[in-house]
Amino acid sequence: MLEITHLRHISLITPNLEEQIEFYRDVWGLDVVSQDDNNVYFRGSSPEHHILHLLRGERRGLHHIAFGMVDKIAVDKAAVLLEEKGIEIIQQPGYLDEVGGGYGLRFVDYENRCFELSTWVDIHTEPWQRKVDSNPLYLNHVVLNTTDIQRSTDFFTEVLGFMVSDWSEDQMVFLRCSKNHHEISFNRAEHASVNHIAYEVEGVDEVMRGISHVRKKGYKEIWGPGRHGPGNNIFCYFQDPGGFVMEYTCYVDVIEDKKTWRAQVWKRVPHLSDRWGIAGPPTPETRAKMAGEPDPGWALVNTK
Secondary structure, three states: OOOEEEEEEEEEEEOOHHHHHHHHHHHOOOEEEEEOOOEEEEEOOOOEOOOEEEEEOOOOEEEEEEEEEOOHHHHHHHHHHHHHOOOEEEEEEEEOOOOOOOEEEEEEOOOOOEEEEEEOOOEOOOOOOOOOOOOOOEEEEEEEEEOOHHHHHHHHHHHOOOEEEEEEOOOEEEEEOOOEOOOEEEEEOOOOEEEEEEEEOOOHHHHHHHHHHHHHOOOOOOEEEEEOOOOOOEEEEEEOOOOOEEEEEEOOOEOOOOOOOOOEEEOOOHHHHOOOOOOOOOOHHHHHHHHOOOOOOOOOOOOO
16 A cells, blocks of 8 residues: 655646746745746745646646655655556656655556655745735645546555545545545546646635635636535635636545545535535536646656
């Protein structure tokens, strides 16, 4: 069983890097850790070195998603297990040549998505807080669209050691590697792509102040605020200038005892999509934005 500890960061490819930098720095509340002509790395107010990496590219897509591991031994063991399972490792275990450093590996799944398993990445030892109305702490979860939800679920549970927390009928599955209700979720779709990215904030006040701040900057929410059934988290969704959907969230269920937790199948009905009854279910326009564009997988082209 792999010793994955938490969701670390997401790396996205975008054709309009400068506009994206301005949005995440001045609107969303992240801080630039490092930047060059083609890359920018953002941190939240947690010790994690960076939670978002943007890479300039011809079209938007996922570059990779990084998960933490406990130590170098765990990374090396993961490489052996993945190879035994026939998983393609595109970057063998070694010291990472990227901002934040660390030791890790990268592999691709059956839909050509790239994942990183890493340890010993630099952390921030001093507290940080930007002077904006809401500051994301870290990545809470990432939702991916998939053409085969059962295969994705089997891969994450049987190979990577994740646990199923809940299902939303047969449309979505919520998976965890820690006490957090879900670090990754898969949504049944016609193509593979990023559905949305959720950023944790301190609480409901920060969610609401964040909504106000984003509105003042000329953007409007596409769904929310509300409170989900699965995960029980407060949410509000927006779309960034590059077309990616992201979420302010807080109060996601914490699963303290994995032995007593029983995954349930939630009905896909309006009052469970939003338990407050304010936002209701997402509109067709919002669902289309979450569907994104078909992503052929960038990992085999860009492995750095």
